[in-house]
Amino acid sequence: MTRRVVITGVGAVTPLGVGAPILYERWEAGCSGIDERFGRCSDYEPADHLTTKEIRRADRYTQLAVVAAREAVGDAGWDGGSPYDPERVGSIIGTGIGGLSSIADQRTLIRDRGSESVSPLAVPNMMANAAAGVIAMDHVLKGECYAVLSACASGAHAIGAAKRSIEYGSLDACVTGGSEAAIHPYGVTILGQMGATSTTGLSCPFDARREGFVIGEGAGILVLEEEEAARARGADILGRLAGYGATGDAYHVTVPEPTGSGAAAAITLALAEAEIAPADVDYVNAHGTSTPLNDRSETAAIKLALGDHAMAVPTSSLKSAIGHLVGAAGAVEAVATLLALREGMAPPTINYEEPEEGLDLDYVPNVSKPLRSEANGGGRIGVTNSFGFGGHNAVLCLRAAAANGGERA
Amino acid sequence: MITGVGAVTPLGLGAEQMHRRWVDGVSGIEDGFGRCGEFEPADHLTLKAVRRTDRFTQLAIVAAREALTQAGWEDSSFASNRVGCVIGTGVGGLGTLEAQHDVMLDRGAERVSPLAVPMMMSNAAAGVVAMEHELRGPCWAVASACASGADAIGQALRMIRVGSADACVAGGSEAGVTPLFVAAFTKLGALSPSGIPRPFDARRDGYVMAEGAGIVVLEEEQAARERGAQVLGRVTGYGATADAHHLTAPDPTGGGAARAMGLAMRDAGIGPEDIDYVNAHGTGTPLNDRAETAAIKLALGDSAARVPISSLKSAIGHPLGASGAIEAIATLLALRDGIAPPTLNHDTAEDGLDLDYVPAVAKPLSRAGDDGRRPIGISNAFGFGGHNAVLCIEPA
Numbered sequence: 001m002t003r004r005v006v007i008t009g010v011g012a013v014t015p016l017g018v019g020a021p022i023l024y025e026r027w028e029a030g031c032s033g034i035d036e037r038f039g040r041c042s043d044y045e046p047a048d049h050l051t052t053k054e055i056r057r058a059d060r061y062t063q064l065a066v067v068a069a070r071e072a073v074g075d076a077g078w079d080g081g082s083p084y085d086p087e088r089v090g091s092i093i094g095t096g097i098g099g100l101s102s103i104a105d106q107r108t109l110i111r112d113r114g115s116e117s118v119s120p121l122a123v124p125n126m127m128a129n130a131a132a133g134v135i136a137m138d139h140v141l142k143g144e145c146y147a148v149l150s151a152c153a154s155g156a157h158a159i160g161a162a163k164r165s166i167e168y169g170s171l172d173a174c175v176t177g178g179s180e181a182a183i184h185p186y187g188v189t190i191l192g193q194m195g196a197t198s199t200t201g202l203s204c205p206f207d208a209r210r211e212g213f214v215i216g217e218g219a220g221i222l223v224l225e226e227e228e229a230a231r232a233r234g235a236d237i238l239g240r241l242a243g244y245g246a247t248g249d250a251y252h253v254t255v256p257e258p259t260g261s262g263a264a265a266a267i268t269l270a271l272a273e274a275e276i277a278p279a280d281v282d283y284v285n286a287h288g289t290s291t292p293l294n295d296r297s298e299t300a301a302i303k304l305a306l307g308d309h310a311m312a313v314p315t316s317s318l319k320s321a322i323g324h325l326v327g328a329a330g331a332v333e334a335v336a337t338l339l340a341l342r343e344g345m346a347p348p349t350i351n352y353e354e355p356e357e358g359l360d361l362d363y364v365p366n367v368s369k370p371l372r373s374e375a376n377g378g379g380r381i382g383v384t385n386s387f388g389f390g391g392h393n394a395v396l397c398l399r400a401a402a403a404n405g406g407e408r409a
Numbered sequence: 410m411i412t413g414v415g416a417v418t419p420l421g422l423g424a425e426q427m428h429r430r431w432v433d434g435v436s437g438i439e440d441g442f443g444r445c446g447e448f449e450p451a452d453h454l455t456l457k458a459v460r461r462t463d464r465f466t467q468l469a470i471v472a473a474r475e476a477l478t479q480a481g482w483e484d485s486s487f488a489s490n491r492v493g494c495v496i497g498t499g500v501g502g503l504g505t506l507e508a509q510h511d512v513m514l515d516r517g518a519e520r521v522s523p524l525a526v527p528m529m530m531s532n533a534a535a536g537v538v539a540m541e542h543e544l545r546g547p548c549w550a551v552a553s554a555c556a557s558g559a560d561a562i563g564q565a566l567r568m569i570r571v572g573s574a575d576a577c578v579a580g581g582s583e584a585g586v587t588p589l590f591v592a593a594f595t596k597l598g599a600l601s602p603s604g605i606p607r608p609f610d611a612r613r614d615g616y617v618m619a620e621g622a623g624i625v626v627l628e629e630e631q632a633a634r635e636r637g638a639q640v641l642g643r644v645t646g647y648g649a650t651a652d653a654h655h656l657t658a659p660d661p662t663g664g665g666a667a668r669a670m671g672l673a674m675r676d677a678g679i680g681p682e683d684i685d686y687v688n689a690h691g692t693g694t695p696l697n698d699r700a701e702t703a704a705i706k707l708a709l710g711d712s713a714a715r716v717p718i719s720s721l722k723s724a725i726g727h728p729l730g731a732s733g734a735i736e737a738i739a740t741l742l743a744l745r746d747g748i749a750p751p752t753l754n755h756d757t758a759e760d761g762l763d764l765d766y767v768p769a770v771a772k773p774l775s776r777a778g779d780d781g782r783r784p785i786g787i788s789n790a791f792g793f794g795g796h797n798a799v800l801c802i803e804p805a
Contacts (some may be wrong), residue, residue: 056426097529098531103503106592107511107588109511110588115595117597118593118595118596122593122596123793124793127500127552127793128501128531129792132794133656137656140653142650142652144650144795146556155550168567186513189513190521190525190529193523210745246547247548248544248548249545250540250542250545252540253533253537254460256528265545391536391539391540403636
């Protein structure tokens with residue numbers, strides 16, 4: 001009997017605010033969280049959520065993850081602690097670069113004041129597995145625990161890895177997602193020097209004027225549970241994580257494969273695992289970075305994977321509203337996709353004005369639009385794409401619980 | 410099935426070299442660090458490749474080539490989209506991050522290399538190895554501090570078992586002997602002031618920081634047999650747990666680590682009585698070696714006193730995110746030869762640390778060859794953050 005995986009809780013801290021519902025509501029309304037060329041989590045005030053000790057002992061990327069995880073765990077109804085044997089609950093969190101600010105600041109410190117001046121907390125603050133470890137501690141999760149890194153696909157890969165562990169049977173539930181906080185002068189410099197970031201601060205995915213991504217920060221966390229166990233405990237099931245596909249381009253370290261074949265293969269694998277035909281996809285949440293190369297190769301990939309249906313399915317990019325959250329993007333976008341499917345709306349690709357030849361899908365320009373009606377009592381089906389430097393492709397296929405509450409997810 | 414192994418370590422280039430020198434009691438530590446002194450990037454990589462990769466990626470590339478050569482892969486061995494690549498690292502291209510940070514501070518942001526991101530990112534080794542060998546299956550990096558390499562191999566095992574790939578190139582790589590990391594671990598009190606790793610010894614005073622890479626080629630059993638691969642052994646079990654106790658201190662009872670060992674044995678379908686050798690995490694820190702001894706006793710029960718237990722870190726230091734992978738390879742070769750390599754620098758017993766740590770001199774695995782059965786070993790890896798990953802290994 002195949003073990004299936006359901007989503008019972010979501011949490012997010014993003015440039016659109018603190019909380020998953022506010023992320024969806026503001027995106028759906030066409031708000032932008034980008035200010036002065038960056039997507040900062042300006043509504044996030046550490047002291048509102050964490051003790052002074054917790055703040056001092058965690059890099060910003062870990063803080064964002066901890067706050068999003070608390071929301072997700074609360075949303076899942078785990079307020080009194082996980083309803084499972086702690087040894088059967090995992091913590092798998094993706095990140096692109098972990099505690100970059102801690103690394104850069106501590107490096108400055110030892111340059112200026114000698115190696116003795118380094119903080120005793122430097123190692124736990126900078127390590128890329130800190131968020132996974134701290135969340136495990138916060139909720140006493142004693143199952144599998146690690147970080148996944150695949151650049152901009154990290155969050156999606158982490159969620160996929162959690163799905164695999166539940167299916168395999170080594171976990172009954174997992175707190176999973178991604179987190180990133182790299183808007184530090186050094187992070188901005190290294191990303192800028194590679195020529196991938198926007199010089200204008202305009203995030204306009206699929207638009208002819210696009211010229212790079214806007215750096216964002218944030219975290220997205222999901223609570224995944226094995227379906228039978230979730231039903232047995234009477235959990236409110238938000239949807240199903242129906243499919244996961246991961247491939248490598250093996251093409252170039254920073255350039256996507258232009259035909260989109262690796263990305264398309266990941267979409268196809270995710271749909272096959274979910275046993276869903278391309279024509280049944282109601283919504284595509286694009287990776288849509290607003291870089292010249294990604295948006296072109298991703299459009300090609302969607303056409304390759306979905307065939308004729310590609311022209312019909314609404315495809316939008318959250319990055320138009322919050323920028324690119326790097327290793328958190330895949331997880332925040334999974335959260336946003338699930339909420340969009342539940343509400344039956346495709347939120348918009350904002351800042352879309354000038355079409356480009358060949359980029360001719362329905363990118364849901366500027367104004368959200370309703371998704372087509374639920375088919376046969378099942379919940380709506382969406383695909384969320386994540387592609388990372390290094391040629392990493394990770395695609396998740398989500399199915400929302402049906403609105404009528406009958407045949408759920 | 411393991412069909413290829415490769416390693417670059419302070420004991421030299423190549424997995425066999427590491428194995429032989431460790432068995433002979435050679436130390437790869439010099440001036441308080443375990444550097445890969447015999448690794449000269451230009452001997453293996455073009456100038457362009459050297460310039461475009463961090464040292465942690467370079468070490469992984471060379472170890473992966475060795476492993477793939479041994480596996481005897483030809484172009485048609487596997488469909489490229491059915492081969493994964495999962496490589497663990499603790500901190501990725503930290504050397505590049507630090508060097509480019511200096512460039513920014515000293516010479517300005519516009520002088521920072523456009524290659525800084527692709528070089529420093531922790532997934533670079535996985536991406537570059539996948540590119541070199543055209544592996545188009547699932548590809549990512551795992552970070553769980555000092556358990557990264559073992560978790561990466563465990564995930565590769567799962568990937569093949571669930572059918573997401575027919576084969577996977579997996580392991581770990583680290584080149585973290587950098588000014589910031591050395592300063593930070595020193596401040597934490599984890600590094601050995603004496604510069605001598607003494608796992609399980611009463612005089613142990615911390616670990617010696619090292620670098621290196623270990624890569625294995627795993628193949629689905631049927632596929633490996635069909636192509637007539639020479640099988641070196643098998644990864645038969647993987648167990649991973651979290652302490653959820655403290656970010657930098659292990660749970661002193663060893664409970665989380667013991668559970669990981671128990672899970673790995675159960676995954677392999679064996680019990681404590683079947684274990685012939687334990688490759689310890691054995692860092693040489695006061696806390697780890699005590700907690701790990703407790704964990705081994707918890708997990709193996711009566712068998713703990715019987716089983717030879719040794720630490721490769723006594724000979725090469727602690728290559729952090731690479732250690733779990735390098736040690737899995739060392740475990741396989743030790744089992745193959747029916748020998749427990751020694752824990753070097755061990756001569757002063759400590760109360761309570763009373764297992765057979767194979768002090769100073771290698772010894773035969775006593776039960777090897779009994780009933781014609783092959784010896785079975787487990788390799789432990791535990792990381793800051795409370796990560797425990799254990800692999801169960803059998804030679805062919």
